[in-house]
Amino acid sequence: MYGLRNRFVGIAVLAALVSGAVACSEDLNGTAGCPSLCPEQRVDSRDTVLDAFVSVDTTILGYPAIGTESRLLVASRGDTLDARAVMRFDTLVQHFTRGGTDSVIYTVDSAGVNVLLDTTGTKATQPVTIELYDVDTTAVDTAVSTALALFRPDRLIGSKTYAVTDLKDTLRVPLDNDKVLEKLRGTEPRRLRIGFKVASSASAQIRIISREGGGAPTLTYDPSPDTAVHSVINSATSLTPTDNPTLKADLTDYQIVAKTLSGSAGTLLGVGGLPAQRTYLRFDIPARLIDSSTVVRATLLLTQVPATSVDAGDTLTIYPQVVRAGLGVTDVGRSAGILNIPNLEIDSLRLKPSDGGVRAVEIVGALRQWKAVGLTTLQRAIVLRSSTEGASAPAVFFYSTDADPSQRPRLRLTYIDQVQFGVP
């Protein structure tokens, strides 16, 4: 009998547990009766357009820093653009092994440079000749004038003409075997620094994927006539400057712009072009709007100026990126390089440089981050930069705060002060 009672207790406890467990499960959604029977649903938003919200707007040059380009543009666009690239092979294999014995290389065959192309940057209508020059010098070879002076016939160490259809994603340009051997057996330093140039009867360009972009260029040659001996593969390397390891690595390959029509943006705000430009915009939005209300939409309105730059009819993808530089970074140029990754807070834009008119950049993601971070830590700024920064010629220009008031940047905000709920 007592056992039966215990069982009854168990049933009762189980019933209570089941009651709790069932009740805690979520159920299906529904909207029956709303809005008339849904309590407290009012959300009132307000709109405002700010004209004076920019404390700094300027065009920044110098990005990407030399050697950090992910693509290297090699172009010959008549009077509008002449761009070249340099690759360093500062460490060359000078021995080979045959039958377990090391030997100094005494002959070279099938020498060549292998690169990957970003075919989206290829522009050619006629066969293209890719010329390789020995640009090694004891002078500072990153100086444009110094480097350009080395692209001369007596330094030509390889070339090949390609049909347009042969410009695929992998390219091998042959080198003069004797000149490579001369480098291997000549005086120190035994290295090759190769300058890339294109020539064509028409306008032409290729875009090489750099080491930073994952391209892994190589220089190969056969060190022996013996077919049992494998080809030597040299990766691109840089051994100078010795006092700056970061720069030394960056300079493994880099871009040189010999001639361009993409000049200074002047009082305009420039994005893209060669040399590349970025636009830096620092915001001074009333704190009550960012910090004391909820901004649900923020649209930066920029007036685009029609441009006549190279490939002005092409579409340029622009990344508006949030600046992550702290308030202590007073150098605007440096601040413009400390950024969140693209497309994190703000979507990209696709603009045609030759077009004009008002362009809308939705930057509510940036405002959300600024609100979360607060006023005392990070700059409230964004940078506009090209997705192919440093590797494409088209540039987009916008009116700055120096322009006529009707053309200046504006910020359209939709915000909600406070949701009236809580007290019924």
Added chain:
Amino acid sequence: MRRSLVALSIGCAMSVISSRSNAQGTLGAQGFGYPPGQLSVFSRSLGGATGETDPLSPINPAALALMRRGGMYLQSEQERRELESGGQTGSMNIYRFPLFLAAVPIGSRGVLGVSYSTMLDRTWGTEIRGSTSFEGETVSFTQSFQSEGALNDVRFAGSWALRDNLILGAAVHLFPGENRLTMSRQFDDSLTFAPLGDTSTVNYWGSGYSVGLLWRPIRTLTVGASGRIGAKLDLKEADTLKATAKAPSRFGAGIRWDVPGLTAAFRVDRTLWSDMKGLGSAGANPEDAWDLGVGVDAVGPQIFGQHVTIRAGARRRTLPFLADSQQVHETAFTLGTGAPFARGRAQVDFFVERASRTAGDVDATERSLSFGVGFTIRP
């Protein structure tokens, strides 16, 4: 002292009240919330008819004397609420612990007790799809509002049997409470439009007192009557006093007829919810409400050697807060049972209730199915 009491009662509220809800409109939980009735499972089983004579229901302080051995009581409820309106149906589940009570005997004629009960349960959730226009561009969004929490009644009561057939009781009431509300709006185009989120916490603090009596003119008949007078009731939002009104007063009477194997009861109750007028906006002004209940409790069959009781009740009442400017009427039918165990030192009671709510010509009907269990432990 007051601050510690507030902290205590809020702590109780947070640990005792728990709910899960989802989206729909509501008829019963408008304004400051839905009044569960402050009834024990036993009284709920009888349609609230025994509310005035039930020691476990914190209605009539005099009834506390019927717990002569003292004891503790805990009640758990879940409600599934469905609203049908305009051809659409929405549902929500609510889980609550609406009542806790403890009592100790004082001598052979007195009992002291403290209880904690939910007076207005403001638990609901809505989710709607909508659209808004920005500079001629229309964007859709999903908007959710949720409310949790309650206005509660903490009662410190004492009762004394003047004679074998006459008991008087009195109580002091505190009305602490907290509502936690959250809202969010998520736009379909989440890249262009930022989500909107907000929270609000509303706190209540009030007081009142009540008196009551139980009189048994003949052995089979018990009459109970009680009244509660509300004092000041404050509403604070973010620690700022926003409004002050009166806690709702109430008056009620009930009659209970007991013969061996059968109990029948009837109760009428009038709550002056309009005392709360001014605590919220004009749209949340409450109306006074009637509550009528009738029920029977009969000895049923033996299960596991124990007699279980079979209970049934019906209840008709009005709810305090208008829905779409119409007063809400609730009709409920209940069934229940209960049995002692642990050699009579404990009792478990169950009820199941089917209720429907309507509001004038509002095109909506709310139906609820509630299930409750109550545990009583006696020393």
